[in-house]
Amino acid sequence: MGLFIKRWLLPVLGAGLALWLIFWLYGSLDFVRFLDGLRHANPVWLFVLAATILLEQLLSGWKWRQILYDVKPVGTLPLTGALLAGYGVNVLVPLGVSPLVRAWLIARLHGLKMGTVLSTAIIARFLDGVVFALFAGAVAAAGRIPQIDGDLRLGLSVAGAVNLLLFGGLLWGLFRFRSLFTRREPLINGLFDWISGRMGADGPGLRASLGAGIVWPRARARRIAAITAAVAGKLVAATHFLWAGFAAGVVLRPWDYLFLMVFAGFAMVLGRFVRIPAGFVFGAGFALKALGVADEPALLMILFSYILTIIFVVGIGLVVLWQSGLDIRDARLEAETGNAGP
Secondary structure (H helix, E strand, C coil): CCHHHHHHHHHHHHHHHHHHHHHHHHHCCCHHHHHHHCCCCHHHHHHHHHHHHHHHHHHHHHHHHHHCCCCCCCCCHHHHHHHHHHHHHHHHHCCCCCHHHHHHHHHHHHCCCCHHHHHHHHHHHHHHHHHHHHHHHHHHHHHCCCCCCCHHHHHHHHHHHHHHHHHHHHHHHHHHHHHHHCCCCHHHHHHHHHHHCCEEEEEEEHHHHHCCCCCCCCCHHHHHHHHHHHHHHHHHHHHHHHHHHHHHCCCCCCHHHHHHHHHHHHHHHHHHHHHHCCCHHHHHHHHHHHHCCHHHHHHHHHHHHHHHHHHHHHHHHHHHHHHCCCCCCHHHHHHHHCCCCC
């Protein structure tokens, strides 16, 4: 019963709520004007948008490479492919296992322990969270915030601060308590081993592999590269609405694109937390409406970004998974138990 609620009932309720929110947001949409805007969309800017969507993923793969390098040098393209494959599996198996699948795929293809690779992927994700929080703080402090009911600037400031404390604290905790993974601590390690055993995994082995992956690049150049890639990835993500806007005939101020990236990002995270599948669509639509963009071009901008992301990120990810010769069902089962790797 619990599995039915988690896998089917919550997503269906979330989809229904998303449809209601979108209808509420775009209830006055002029469909004729929307179709006219779609026919006259500039394909050049759509091509640029698709290229930057892939560039963002490539930067994520390069960032992951810097963190994983001291464990084992793996190329940027294989790591980017694993990231895309994780997104693809997450669409087919919407249980949030994409980080596990990415780690499992790299572990299988490069002779590593899955737990070790997973730890490096988690560190990369936490670094992203810290950088995103800093962008949110910058937008709240210096950005042009739309005037709407409530104090949006304060809300962004609080959300950014919470994000910074959360991901910064998690990063600090990982490195501060890394020794717990290998030390014979009866209570904590015993509990970890018991939970791992219930999942079908080898507790001591999994602890050792996770601890081996809690690394930060020893070379200064790689540390700088990892942080640079995280910052550059967010800046590239902020340009998605720039190119989508050019395609739809909308031009905004530079700070508006950072505001859109931050606000839509928070909405997407909140949507995932409460199981609303269209959190990004609603968040971006609300932000564009607050910026004074008409409903028709606003919806075009959102759909251009969303659909091209699905086509290129998820589509290529599924191709990568298929070419690897790995079965999606096996990926899910082994990822959930943490048994991948030699």
